[in-house]
Amino acid sequence: xxxxxxxxxxxxxxxxxxxxxxxxxxxxxxxxxxxxxxxxxxxxxxxxxxxxxxxxxxxxxxxxxxxxxxxxxxxxxxxxxxxxxxxxxxxxxxxxxxxxxxxxxxxxxxxxxxxxxxxxxxxxxxxxxxxxxxxxxxxxxxxxxxxxxxxxxxxxxxxxxxxxxxxxxxxxx
Amino acid sequence: xxxxxxxxxxxxxxxxxxxxxxxxxxxxxxxxxxxxxxxxxxxxxxxxxxxxxxxxxxxxxxxxxxxxxxxxxxxxxxxxxxxxxxxx
Numbered sequence: 548x549x550x551x552x553x554x555x556x557x558x559x560x561x562x563x564x565x566x567x568x569x570x571x572x573x574x575x576x577x578x579x580x581x582x583x584x585x586x587x588x589x590x591x592x593x594x595x596x597x598x599x600x601x602x603x604x605x606x607x608x609x610x611x612x613x614x615x616x617x618x619x620x621x622x623x624x625x626x627x628x629x630x631x632x633x634x635x636x637x638x639x640x641x642x643x644x645x646x647x648x649x650x651x652x653x654x655x656x657x658x659x660x661x662x663x664x665x666x667x668x669x670x671x672x673x674x675x676x677x678x679x680x681x682x683x684x685x686x687x688x689x690x691x692x693x694x695x696x697x698x699x700x701x702x703x704x705x706x707x708x709x710x711x712x713x714x715x716x717x718x719x720x
Numbered sequence: 721x722x723x724x725x726x727x728x729x730x731x732x733x734x735x736x737x738x739x740x741x742x743x744x745x746x747x748x749x750x751x752x753x754x755x756x757x758x759x760x761x762x763x764x765x766x767x768x769x770x771x772x773x774x775x776x777x778x779x780x781x782x783x784x785x786x787x788x789x790x791x792x793x794x795x796x797x798x799x800x801x802x803x804x805x806x807x808x
Contacts, residue, residue, distance in 0.1 A: 565801075569732070573801045576739045580793045583746045587786040590753040594772075594779040597757075597764050601772045655765075693766050714767040 607631070609711040614649070614698075615639055617705050623665045627652065630698055630709045637698055638663060638670070639707065642681050647707060649698035650684050656691040670695065684715055735800035742789045742796075749789075753782045 565574050614628045620641040628649075630637050636652040640663045650670065652660050659674035669687060670679040677689030684695035694715040701708045760775040 570801050572736055573739070573797045576736075576743060577793055577797050580739075580743055580746060580790045583743070583750055584783075584786045584790045587746075587750050587753055587783045590750070590757050591776075591779045591783040593757045594760055594776040597760055598772050598776040601764060601769045692762060 607712070609709075612709050613703075613706045614700075614709045615707045617647075617702065617707060620647075625663045628709075631712065636660065637709075639698075639700075640670070640681055642668065646682075647700055647702075648681060648684070649700055649707075649709065650679070650695040651698070651712070654691060655686075655693040655695060656689070661695065732800050735796045738796050739793050742793050746786050746789050749782050749786050753779055753786075756782075 563574065565571055609631045612630065614630060614637075615626050620626050620639065622641055622644050624641055626639045628637050628639060629635055630649075637649055638652045638661065639647060639649040641647050650661070654661050654672040654674065654677055656672065656675055656677050659672050661670045661672045661677075661679065663669075663681065664671045667678075669681050670684070672678070672689065672691070675690050677691040678687040679685065679691070679695050680687055684697050686692070686694055697713040697715055699710040699713055701710050756775055756779055760772060763771050
């Protein structure tokens with residue numbers, strides 16, 4: 548057992564900066580271990596941050612709002628709107644005469660704006676070529692791991708009304 | 721000058737091996753923790769909140785394990801390595 552280090556005999560620098568080449572291996576490894584533990588602490592802080600966010604963020608309440616008129620969108624056409632908030636861009640697609648679908652326009656990979664490719668019949672992200680089905684927003688190919696959040700639409704007369712957002716996180720067969 | 725570059729004694733060599741082993745374990749735990757953080761974030765962004773608390777607890781346990789291994793490394797270092805210079 549070593550006696551505790553005393554300032555007059557063993558200054559701190561001697562522990563951290565050894566004058567012996569053989570001791571450098573120990574110092575380097577100890578400092579590297581310290582760095583790894585600090586990184587581990589950073590990972591833990593990240594997990595705690597997610598936990599706090601999940602506690603602070605309540606269940607969202609979505610407004611009911613008319614987002615488009617049925618007649619204003621031709622077959623194969625799109626309309627961009629924002630829902631539920633002004634910072635949430637969405638895309639409404641009329642992919643057949645009777646069918647409409649609306650999704651968040653943010654790609655679930657890195658939030659690039661997706662667009663409707665009429666010739667391919669799918670939503671495409673130009674950044675990393677992530678493709679989504681226009682019918683249900685599921686990932687067809689590319690790096691995204693999650694489907695596009697779907698805007699729940701209801702047809703009221705000649706209006707298309709947004710009722711809420713379905714994150715579509717449940718696995719589908 | 722050669723007297724300042726001593727050969728490592730057997731206890732020092734063993735200490736170095738132990739520290740290398742501990743470093744490898746810390747690295748493995750850190751990789752698991754990184755994976756856990758990305759998986760938790762992905763899950764949270766997908767709307768699943770049920771796994772957030774267990775993930776934070778597990779991450780804390782991994783942090784404690786890493787810190788314990790660091791204390792082990794420091795203990796071996798203090799045990800094996802002489803802090804004082806040899807007298808001429």
